[in-house]
Amino acid sequence: xxxxxxxxxxxxxxxxxxxxxxxxxxxxxxxxxxxxxxxxxxxxxxxxxxxxxxxxxxxxxxxxxxxxxxxxxxxxxxxxxxxxxxxxxxxxxxxxxxxxxxxxxxxxxxxxxxxxxxxxxxxxxxxxxxxxxxxxxxxxxxxxxxxxxxxxxxxxxxxxxxxxxxxxxxxxxxxxxxxxxxxxxxxxxxxxxxxxxxxxxxxxxxxxxxxxxxxxxxxxxxxxxxxxxxxxxxxxxxxxxxxxxxxxxxxxxxxxxxxxxxxxxxxxxxxxxxxxxxxxxxxxxxxxxxxxxxxxxxxxxxxxxxxxxxxxxxxxxxxxxxxxxxxxxxxxxxxxxxxxxxxxxxxxxxxxxxxxxxxxxxxxxxxxxxxxxxxxxxxxxxxxxxxxxxxxxxxxxxxxxxxxxxxxxxxxxxxxxxxxxxxxxxxxxxxxxxxxxxxxxxxxxxxxxxxxxxxxxxxxxxxxxxxxxxxxxxxxxxxxxxxxxxxxxxxxxxxxxxxxxxxxxxxxxxxxxxxxxxxxxxxxxxxxxxxxxxxxxxxxxxxxxxxxxxxxxxxxxxxxxxxxxxxxxxxxxxxxxxxxxxxxxxxxxxxxxxxxxxxxxxxxxxxxxxxxxxxxxxxxxxxxxxxxxxxxxxxxxxxxxxxxxxxxxxxxxxxxxxxxxxxxxxxxxxxxxxxxxxxxxxxxxxxxxxxxxxxxxxxxxxxxxxxxxxxxxxxxxxxxxxxxxxxxxxxxxxxxxxxxxxxxxxxxxxxxxxxxxxxxxxxxxxxxxxxxxxxxxxxxxxxxxxxxxxxxxxxxxxxxxxxxxxxxxxxxxxxxxxxxxxxxxxxxx
Numbered sequence: 001x002x003x004x005x006x007x008x009x010x011x012x013x014x015x016x017x018x019x020x021x022x023x024x025x026x027x028x029x030x031x032x033x034x035x036x037x038x039x040x041x042x043x044x045x046x047x048x049x050x051x052x053x054x055x056x057x058x059x060x061x062x063x064x065x066x067x068x069x070x071x072x073x074x075x076x077x078x079x080x081x082x083x084x085x086x087x088x089x090x091x092x093x094x095x096x097x098x099x100x101x102x103x104x105x106x107x108x109x110x111x112x113x114x115x116x117x118x119x120x121x122x123x124x125x126x127x128x129x130x131x132x133x134x135x136x137x138x139x140x141x142x143x144x145x146x147x148x149x150x151x152x153x154x155x156x157x158x159x160x161x162x163x164x165x166x167x168x169x170x171x172x173x174x175x176x177x178x179x180x181x182x183x184x185x186x187x188x189x190x191x192x193x194x195x196x197x198x199x200x201x202x203x204x205x206x207x208x209x210x211x212x213x214x215x216x217x218x219x220x221x222x223x224x225x226x227x228x229x230x231x232x233x234x235x236x237x238x239x240x241x242x243x244x245x246x247x248x249x250x251x252x253x254x255x256x257x258x259x260x261x262x263x264x265x266x267x268x269x270x271x272x273x274x275x276x277x278x279x280x281x282x283x284x285x286x287x288x289x290x291x292x293x294x295x296x297x298x299x300x301x302x303x304x305x306x307x308x309x310x311x312x313x314x315x316x317x318x319x320x321x322x323x324x325x326x327x328x329x330x331x332x333x334x335x336x337x338x339x340x341x342x343x344x345x346x347x348x349x350x351x352x353x354x355x356x357x358x359x360x361x362x363x364x365x366x367x368x369x370x371x372x373x374x375x376x377x378x379x380x381x382x383x384x385x386x387x388x389x390x391x392x393x394x395x396x397x398x399x400x401x402x403x404x405x406x407x408x409x410x411x412x413x414x415x416x417x418x419x420x421x422x423x424x425x426x427x428x429x430x431x432x433x434x435x436x437x438x439x440x441x442x443x444x445x446x447x448x449x450x451x452x453x454x455x456x457x458x459x460x461x462x463x464x465x466x467x468x469x470x471x472x473x474x475x476x477x478x479x480x481x482x483x484x485x486x487x488x489x490x491x492x493x494x495x496x497x498x499x500x501x502x503x504x505x506x507x508x509x510x511x512x513x514x515x516x517x518x519x520x521x522x523x524x525x526x527x528x529x530x531x532x533x534x535x536x537x538x539x540x541x542x543x544x545x546x547x548x549x550x551x552x553x554x555x556x557x558x559x560x561x562x563x564x565x566x567x568x569x570x571x572x573x574x575x576x577x578x579x580x581x582x583x584x585x586x587x588x589x590x591x592x593x594x595x596x597x598x599x600x601x602x603x604x605x606x607x608x609x610x611x612x613x614x615x616x617x618x619x620x621x622x623x624x625x626x627x628x629x630x631x632x633x634x635x636x637x638x639x640x641x642x643x644x645x646x647x648x649x650x651x652x653x654x655x656x657x658x659x660x661x662x663x664x665x666x667x668x669x670x671x672x673x674x675x676x677x678x679x680x681x682x683x684x685x686x687x688x689x690x691x692x693x694x695x696x697x698x699x700x701x702x703x704x705x706x707x708x709x710x711x712x713x714x715x716x717x718x719x720x721x722x723x724x725x726x727x728x729x730x731x732x733x734x735x736x737x738x739x740x741x742x743x744x745x746x747x748x749x750x751x752x753x754x755x756x757x758x759x760x761x762x763x764x765x766x767x768x769x770x771x772x773x774x775x776x777x778x779x780x781x782x783x784x785x786x787x788x789x790x791x792x793x794x795x796x797x798x799x800x801x802x803x804x805x806x807x808x809x810x811x812x813x814x815x816x817x818x819x820x821x822x823x824x825x826x827x828x829x
Contacts, residue, residue, distance in 0.1 A: 008287040011295035015042040025262040030252025033436020034059045043293020052106030055365035058099035061438040063428040067365035068308040075319030075633035077124035078655035080740045082137030089141020091306045096147040102289040103148035109135045109182040112659040114670045118160040118584040121359040121615025125658035126689030132185030139190035146299025152196035159673035167201040169681040176795035193226040199234045214245030227281040247278040316635040316642035321655035322708040324629040328606040334627035336649025339384040346565035347389040348558045350396045351573035351613045361581020367637035376640030394558035395597040398575045401468040401505040401543035404430030410455035414443035430542030453523040462515040463547025468507040471540025474526040484509035562605040573613035584673040588619045588665045617661045656707035663701040690817045691763035703818030711737035715821035718813045723787040731775040743769045748808040
């Protein structure tokens with residue numbers, strides 16, 4: 001323990017000794033949606049938390065307080081670069097400090113068990129080692145800036161269906177070797193200041209009450225000394241939660257802690273020492289982030305400022321994964337594009353114009369600007385060739401109404417029963433999502449009678465426009481001064497509030513409008529009585545859909561544009577109804593007629609590049625019919641600029657797949673995300689992701705670790721000394737580039753301890769380590785990669801401990817899991 005650590009511990013103990021039982025219990029309950037109460041008597045300021053993981057929203061979910069929006073976690077993991085993740089974390093710490101936030105509710109390190117997981121985009125990988133490495137970089141980066149992290153969701157929250165109650169039934173070995181492994185690695189290597197326990201049960205016990213996993217494993221075996229906060233509204237039992245190691249029940253103040261906890265102590269149901277332990281953890285967090293008087297903050301001065309837009313652009317390009325790049329009309333691969341004078345590009349797709357840069361749910365933030373693919377490529381080509389791209393819609397991924405966006409300028413106006421304005425704020429879309437204290441200044445749940453989303457709409461197209469609503473309650477919709485609908489939307493079958501909010505839209509009226517002519521719009525919401533509600537929140541949306549055009553006509557227009565251009569770039573995408581917190585996916589198909597669009601464009605122009613704007617795997621049945629396929633995930637606010645950089649060769653697509661992409665859903669080894677009678681059994685055991693593909697001899701569309709870049713690499717040599725692999729590679733292409741050298745282990749049962757090795761069920765191979773290297777054309781570089789001891793161990797269910805499995809191992813130096821370049825053997829005693 002350093003002198004500073006000891007000083008913080010001394011301050012914590014001194015502060016704890018001054019608190020009475022009621023104050024201690026109140027501190028653990030939270031005071032509102034995002035913060036813990038200040039206790040001036042001990043010099044404790046209010047400790048503020050905020051959602052991540054791709055930006056820092058702050059305590060208000062509003063566009064009036066914009067946030068940097070980084071690429072999705074799948075994109076960050078695709079860079080295979082913990083140092084880059086650390087830089088991202090430092091930027092988020094900078095954002096947190098700017099917004100007065102002390103703790104970021106991130107990162108999410110659950111695994112990609114099934115591609116149907118609705119929150120797949122918010123997690124890093126199917127592989128626990130890669131997840132732990134990227135998560136370690138992220139946590140170190142945020143805490144470099146003096147801001148706490150909350151690694152989540154501990155544990156077994158790998159799908160969204162019935163997430164509040166589902167029992168994830170996981171055998172001890174996969175629980176330890178897969179699902180707990182990223183948390184363990186981050187605790188060991190990044191020392192996070194917080195953990196968030198999940199809604200679900202694991203093997204029959206709710207995670208907020210899981211004494212074994214929290215007290216014995218997390219705190220006992222791993223030595224975690226941070227605070228443990230519940231997922232929001234996850235805490236349900238006063239005695240069970242405090243005895244299960246839960247320190248803070250959020251949101252406050254109406255939780256199972258507070259007065260209920262103090263009374264449980266007085267009744268002899270809970271020892272006061274358990275409350276003291278929880279308060280001690282909270283005060284230690286406060287000391288670390290600098291809000292406890294007398295305790296030196298871990299980071300006294302803010303690190304050097306980071307250019308958020310520049311880093312967001314770099315992160316996006318580094319995470320783009322080029323999975324296909326073939327020659328078309330000449331001998332050269334189609335990417336990077338030839339932007340010589342006179343060369344033309346047709347840009348096609350709804351997501352090229354209206355970019356989807358982040359996933360839905362609590363990860364949502366409001367960036368100050370968004371660069372779409374059309375914006376980015378137009379600016380770049382004007383500078384490069386003087387010929388901007390032509391644009392065609394081609395196919396809309398959805399024929400459903402979506403929150404009012406392009407062409408709308410909206411504000412939310414809060415009024416009391418007399419009609420007097422209490423407060424108002426701007427809206428980036430027609431979506432109102434206020435939780436807790438997110439309300440505009442001057443507004444309060446107790447005094448609000450109505451909320452009006454009001455403003456103007458300038459249509460981009462003439463024709464019949466549809467307007468609608470989403471959310472629960474009473475609404476009045478007016479366009480052009482005319483009331484088009486008045487009614488009440490009742491609760492349906494949704495069990496999850498996010499599903500109710502992001503679920504099916506309701507069309508209310510249609511109106512013929514003229515391109516370029518502004519019209520007034522208004523949606524008035526009647527605020528219900530929230531007196532008895534434990535969590536005060538208002539969620540509803542004004543929805544819109546432009547004129548519905550004949551899909552065949554749209555595709556024909558795109559084909560004509562593609563045929564007239566040298567290169568066609570088609571952007572396909574998922575929608576918020578496909579990927580979001582609150583529900584799982586039903587399939588992996590691209591919504592709408594996007595598959596038909598790609599095939600038609602590819603038939604018209606052999607130089608067709610498809611950009612896939614999705615946070616997680618989708619089926620690409622036409623992948624061998626096009627010249628190139630580039631995966632951009634949800635690329636963040638600078639995604640369009642980064643796309644132009646990569647398409648034109650100013651930046652290399654630096655990503656490698658952090659998860660296997662199946663050719664079709666039927667090939668996915670694990671597809672089950674829907675519980676049976678409340679139980680979701682992880683029957684596949686150790687075999688998820690590439691481990692399962694290999695075990696089942698299933699060929700994916702693109703294997704784990706795959707990614708092409710713009711140069712070629714020759715693997716020259718592999719030497720294994722002890723548990724260190726030394727790999728030498730040469731850049732044999734004509735451009736500088738970065739290669740990710742991936743080391744996989746494969747047990748050989750005929751080795752020195754073959755009989756013992758053969759009796760242990762293990763995957764045929766697994767990722768043990770990796771390293772990124774850079775070199776210019778013709779240059780060689782050598783890298784040393786340590787093989788961690790855990791790579792040779794299994795969890796022994798009989799001894800309840802880690803057991804080293806000796807024998808002979810094949811050490812594979814690989815470009816991807818499906819592309820081994822060199823191998824050597826290693827004997828482990």
